[in-house]
Amino acid sequence: MLKRLFSNLANKNVAVVGLSYGDEGKAKIVDVLAANRDIVCRFSGGSNAGHSVVVNNKKTIFRLLPSGALHKDKLCILGHGMVIDPKVLKTEIELLTDGGLQVKNRVYIANNAHIVMPYHFLIDEAREKTISDIGTTKKGIGPAYEDKIRRTGIRMEDLLDQDILEKKIENSLKHWEPILRHFSLPVYSAKTMAQQYHEYGDYFASNVHDTVNYLNTTMKSIVFEGAQGAGLDIDNGTYPYVTSSSASVGGILTGTGVSHKKIHEVIGVIKAYSTRVGGGPFSTEINNDVADRIREIGAEYGSVTKRPRRVGWLDLPEIKKAIQINGVDNIALTKIDVLSTLPEIKVKTHDGADLMTIPGWESNITACTNFKDMPEKAKCFVKLIQECLETKVSMISIGCERDAIIHI
Numbered sequence: 399m400l401k402r403l404f405s406n407l408a409n410k411n412v413a414v415v416g417l418s419y420g421d422e423g424k425a426k427i428v429d430v431l432a433a434n435r436d437i438v439c440r441f442s443g444g445s446n447a448g449h450s451v452v453v454n455n456k457k458t459i460f461r462l463l464p465s466g467a468l469h470k471d472k473l474c475i476l477g478h479g480m481v482i483d484p485k486v487l488k489t490e491i492e493l494l495t496d497g498g499l500q501v502k503n504r505v506y507i508a509n510n511a512h513i514v515m516p517y518h519f520l521i522d523e524a525r526e527k528t529i530s531d532i533g534t535t536k537k538g539i540g541p542a543y544e545d546k547i548r549r550t551g552i553r554m555e556d557l558l559d560q561d562i563l564e565k566k567i568e569n570s571l572k573h574w575e576p577i578l579r580h581f582s583l584p585v586y587s588a589k590t591m592a593q594q595y596h597e598y599g600d601y602f603a604s605n606v607h608d609t610v611n612y613l614n615t616t617m618k619s620i621v622f623e624g625a626q627g628a629g630l631d632i633d634n635g636t637y638p639y640v641t642s643s644s645a646s647v648g649g650i651l652t653g654t655g656v657s658h659k660k661i662h663e664v665i666g667v668i669k670a671y672s673t674r675v676g677g678g679p680f681s682t683e684i685n686n687d688v689a690d691r692i693r694e695i696g697a698e699y700g701s702v703t704k705r706p707r708r709v710g711w712l713d714l715p716e717i718k719k720a721i722q723i724n725g726v727d728n729i730a731l732t733k734i735d736v737l738s739t740l741p742e743i744k745v746k747t748h749d750g751a752d753l754m755t756i757p758g759w760e761s762n763i764t765a766c767t768n769f770k771d772m773p774e775k776a777k778c779f780v781k782l783i784q785e786c787l788e789t790k791v792s793m794i795s796i797g798c799e800r801d802a803i804i805h806i
């Protein structure tokens with residue numbers, strides 16, 4: 399009886415969302431939680447994401463596939479809130495297959511997910527070089543979502559029929575052609591693009607499904623995997639320095655079509671310090687050698703763009719707002735080991751007040767297997783976070799590897 403109760407609890411559907419500006423270490427948490435679940439489902443964003451999972455010293459960076467894909471029996475769903483670059487997805491699948499992991503037969507792609515077309519990333523890049531200071535990843539994400547909202551987008555199911563695809567590309571180009579010409583960019587013919595993208599349609603035909611119906615009717619357990627973070631959310635983030643999708647829990651409902659009743663627990667992921675790539679406000683940013691030290695130890699360079707990430711201290715009031723918006727039940731705190739050599743650590747605990755300085759633990763914590771083994775000063779840091787956020791820290795990641803995690 400007790401065993402059944404426990405296994406039911408372990409199999410709750412869980413959402414994993416970033417509470418900062420992305421790069422919080424969500425992928426590792428998703429990978430850990432996926433071990434006890436059946437399905438891992440992305441719901442927003444596209445190949446702007448670079449989700450890293452390290453197993454036995456081998457790092458895999460997921461761009462479009464959900465981060466639970468390394469577990470060989472998990473179903474991987476790409477929800478319709480995503481924008482999908484089929485070229486990137488095909489490469490990702492082939493790389494895993496070449497490495498000995500079969501994944502193609504367990505990928506479901508929403509029939510109504512939108513496609514990132516070649517003109518989307520050309521325009522994203524051209525805008526970044528000229529008129530924009532957002533600092534996008536130049537993966538065509540913004541222009542693909544523009545097409546979706548304008549109702550001129552290309553969807554996954556359109557790739558399956560070359561004639562329909564050509565007509566839809568022609569329609570989309572009515573908007574983009576003058577812009578491509580304005581930036582002196584090549585204008586490929588709708589026919590050529592339809593031929594090329596129909597080939598992707600052939601390749602993915604067996605993966606395209608009505609995922610809304612599937613997700614709402616399945617009895618299997620699900621991890622919903624967020625991309626980016628609350629600060630980059632199109633509505634709740636630091637607009638206009640945001641991505642173009644809903645990176646918060648709300649994005650699960652719109653980006654997969656599941657009922658809110660399907661989300662049983664929300665885990666908010668934060669790093670022990672903050673980072674941000676691209677432009678936009680960053681109230682706790684550090685501009686001295688401490689930032690360089692954290693960046694080097696924490697390997698804070700974009701997984702997709704390789705750009706050095708801006709580094710700052712934790713901004714707890716901002717995270718508290720993200721907790722409210724996302725209805726976070728528990729916190730996963732990552733990369734605490736990166737701070738292990740610092741003599742002191744700063745934290746923003748209140749808006750308008752000076753940052754609080756606390757002593758560092760200055761010792762290696764990577765061998766700790768439970769919370770009580772951790773140095774007292776590290777425990778105080780975790781307790782401070784917990785108290786300020788009024789939310790339990792239930793997982794602490796103390797290294798890159800899958801098993802370098804403390805459950806409390």
Ligand code: IMP
Pocket residue numbers: 419420421446447448532533534535536537538539540625626630639640641642675676677
């Ligand atoms: P876009 O999503 O490529 O349009 O970029 C918009 C903003 O979101 C830029 O500041 C990017 O650096 C940021 N961004 C997008 N995806 C990620 C991510 O996965 N991690 C961190 N920042 C991201």
